[in-house]
Amino acid sequence: MAESQPGPSSSGNAAVPPTASTALVKRPKRRRTRSHNSSPSPGRGFFVPGFGEDQAQSMSLSDVMDAAKGITNMYLAHEIAVDKDFMIQDLKGVESPLEKQVKEVIHKAFWDVLQAQINQDPPVYEQALALLKEVKAGILGLLVPQQRRIIENINGKLDMDLVTQQAENGVLDFQDYANYVINLMAQLCAPVRDEEIAQLRETREVVPLFQGILKTLDVMKVDMANFHIQQARPFIMSQSVEYEKGKFKEFVAKQDDGLKITREWLQRHAPSDAEAQDPKYQKLLMTRIMTEAYLDLLQWDEYYVLPETLAMDQKRIFALRDQTERTAVSTATILLTFSNVNAFIIPADAQKVKESIKKHVDILLEDFYDDTDLLRILPNVGLQVVKDVNDYLSDKDKQALPESTAKTLSEQICEMEDPNHRIRDLVQRRIIDFNKQALSASRSAPLQVPPGLTLCQRELASIAGNFVRLVNYNRAVFGEFYAEIIENHVLFTVSASPPEGSSET
DSSP states (O other): OOOSSSOSSSSSSOOEEEEEETTTTTOOOOOOOOOOOOOOTTTSSSOOOOOOOOGGEEEHHHHHHHHHHHHHHHHHHHHHOOOOOOOOTTOOOOOOHHHHHHHHHHHHHHHHHHHHHHSSSSOOOHHHHHHHHHHHHHHTSSSSSTTTHHHHHHHHHHHHHHHHHHHHHHHHHHHHHHHHHHHHHHHHOOGGGGHHHHHHHHOOOOOHHHHHHHHHHHHHHHHHHHHHHHHHHHHHHHHHHHHHHHHHHHHHHTTTTTTTHHHHHEEEEOHHHHHHHHHHHTTTHHHHHHHHHHHHGOOOTTTTOOGHHHHHHHGHHHHHHHHHHHHHHHHHHHHHHHHGGGGGGGGGGHHHHHHHHHHHHHHHGOOOHHHHHHHHHHHHHHHHHHHHHHHHHHHHTOOOOOOOOOOOOHHHHGGGGSOOOOHHHHHHHHHHHHHHHHHHOOSSSSSOOOOOOOHHHHHHHHHHHHHHHHHHHHHHHHHHHHHHHHIIIIIHHHSSSTTOHHHOO
């Protein structure tokens, strides 16, 4: 497989990206570090072309806001469609520390006023009635119009005009209304909220009771939203491809160049002139370019911004990339270890020892996100590997590893910080090749596990399964955009370039 690395062409420390004409040449990988230069972008993590400093003049504020709203809706539909476990976690979103502090001060003042009114003789229910009205609205918000009988019952029982008259005449039975509200919530809530409902039944003081009711209503809103998402998922999945495609077309239409980064991504995987002009390759070029471009994601260097068409999957892509690299380093560590200590291990015990070492190495590599992390992690990996081998030898009443062997092994493990380390690079390329095989294979065809990767078969399956699902969905939504770019900006550019050795007039 001709590989394209998204790093520079030098020894690993330069920061010059490859050009399109040389993208398919095998190049040393550059040490990847985490990007700290992500630009803010409307639309929940979606990169909006024209929103950056260099193109800010290309969109008005209303255009940006319209685009953000459309992309946010598109993002939600996308997440529901591609993530079977997607759930809304918090309808209120993330608050800054200042916002949280201001809200706490305001809430405390509100509850203090409520407590002071209740403590008066006779009690004043002005604040309590406002809260009861809010609670009523919250409960009605959990219902759908078809639940007419329950809605009518609520409007009859919680008739705010009647409740206000009772308060003014001093005959308000507050606990009766509280019990009614709690019983309603018990009927409507998910079983997971039963304990919270039970606590509300035990609460008698007005302020803690209102606080508990409002807090429980908030989580019930999230529960109900997730319930409706689950119910609507089959329909959303059936419509999501066309919906996303339409929304993205609307979005791109508002940009001066809404596919600039996507085009550059595909151009980095342009074929050579010889390939482009060879008839036996021409029919396969579009598929080959897309396959190579997608495989590039598993080794993505944040030197580049993700293509606009993949920005909503940034979290998934980076998670797959990190899982790929952790698996490569972990597996390479096992292979390197046994090349040094194989003579000390009884063959029948080899698999068990490998699994034990792998378990410990994987735990240590959980904090590996970029190659600089390995400078800190790999010395501990080396110590752990030597300890695991020596523990095994001790159990077998054998001598510990010779000091020279232990030292050499630890040093060789530390050298895997370099992404161009021979064994690490070999394992990672085999993982990439396995995913290439998964992309092109039919669903019924068994996949061949590459040599040396049997120990990480579970990770291979996880990476490939998630990767293929992501690629298939992305291609279904954006395939026509890719086809147009490849035909008019990749292959046309190659075919229009002069033959090698000729001179332009």
